[in-house]
Amino acid sequence: MTKPLRRDAELNRQRILKAAQEVFAARGVDVMLDDIAHHAGLGVGTVYRRFPTREDLVEALFDTRLAEIVSWADEGLAHADPWTGLTGFVEQATAAMAADRGLRDIAFSRAYGRRRVAEIREMLAPRVEALVTRCQEAGVVRTDAAGVDLVLTQFMVAALLEYAEPVAPGLWRRYLTLILDGLRYGTTPLPVPPPEVENMDRIAENWRPPRRAGSG
């Protein structure tokens, strides 16, 4: 039922998507839409006409990016060696997030992607769980680790990306290696249980929170 756009309008739509992609990647999904418009060489009004909310832009751009991550998880699960499957997945996902600050936001924050993106995110959890379990059965991951641990460590590495990536690109590989070694070779009993799955959402809500969402 949607009428096709006029030729110039369609061209501008593409320009906006390209600009949004670039600006999101460089500065995260919280940038002003004005900046995207400017970067696209267009007026703000045009952006708002085509994508009334930031969410519309996010959905249009990150739907496939997240699906890609899910497919990497599947590839990891299909890999002959469980450990290589796990590390390969983690490295691919982290590399993608290192290159795109917006992707980090979408992957972790619960502030965007209420629609499609949230569904895709939920597809990831069981796969990550399986990646870990498979390694444990093969005896190459400590038995007291859990699937959520991988998510939490990704959180930490993503935080490192926020701080260090612009200054020391690629440094994350050093600390990811360190953490994965801990996961593989560590023997010190983990002193507290992993978080409940219900808590993961509440933890994710603190990803890049609004400046003054303070408590009392």
Add this chain to the structure above:
Amino acid sequence: MTKPLRRDAELNRQRILKAAQEVFAARGVDVMLDDIAHHAGLGVGTVYRRFPTREDLVEALFDTRLAEIVSWADEGLAHADPWTGLTGFVEQATAAMAADRGLRDIAFSRAYGRRRVAEIREMLAPRVEALVTRCQEAGVVRTDAAGVDLVLTQFMVAALLEYAEPVAPGLWRRYLTLILDGLRYGTTPLPVPPPEVENMDRIAENWRPPRRAGSG
């Protein structure tokens, strides 16, 4: 040459310090001074009269807190077992930062503490270096690790605190253990060198940065 304060004024000064301590601990050093005043049951003007800048409050409160961390490092160095010395230090420091969001800010951010606090921070680096080196000589830390690695991992754990501590208190112990295990038992060669010390400041500048300090 500083005249003693009038009795009521001195009392209020104490009230302000106590309130600031509590509010900083709960919500970080970026809270509005208005909030501190209100929490102390005083008017904003009083706070501004006594501590003209936020920096004054910070210096008054965190000088000793940071010195305490330095002394823990010394205790760690004095401990008979190098590994226990190292982990003991790291755990004490992290526990302190888990309990005080303001302390995290002061320890990592370069936005405050240009004066005294910065000096104390600089006393820490060589001690941390020594803690690691001593463990390596004893053969209980991988030889390709460096002193700065401990700082960077603390960065990651501190980030985890930001996200998870309000929701799942104490969870940090799980991931700190994992990381320390990696540091001790890991064998996978670390793929990139540690950051130059000069870069550490630039990384720290991204700790809780102003909302729109974006690049181009």
Add this chain to the structure above:
DNA sequence: AATTAAGTGGAGGAACATCCTCAACTACCC
């Protein structure tokens, strides 16, 4: 080439957040 509907630009108003001053007031101290 004239008509019309679709699309565009971007200044600027609205809604906030934060900072910090200052004039009227109050409390201490001698």
Add this chain to the structure above:
DNA sequence: GGGTAGTTGAGGATGTTCCTCCACTTAATT
């Protein structure tokens, strides 16, 4: 009780972000 130090908190100054609106431009149609 006079003088000085101290207190107050509403509100002006400043800054940020969002998003609308309408005069203007351009593509499509006849």
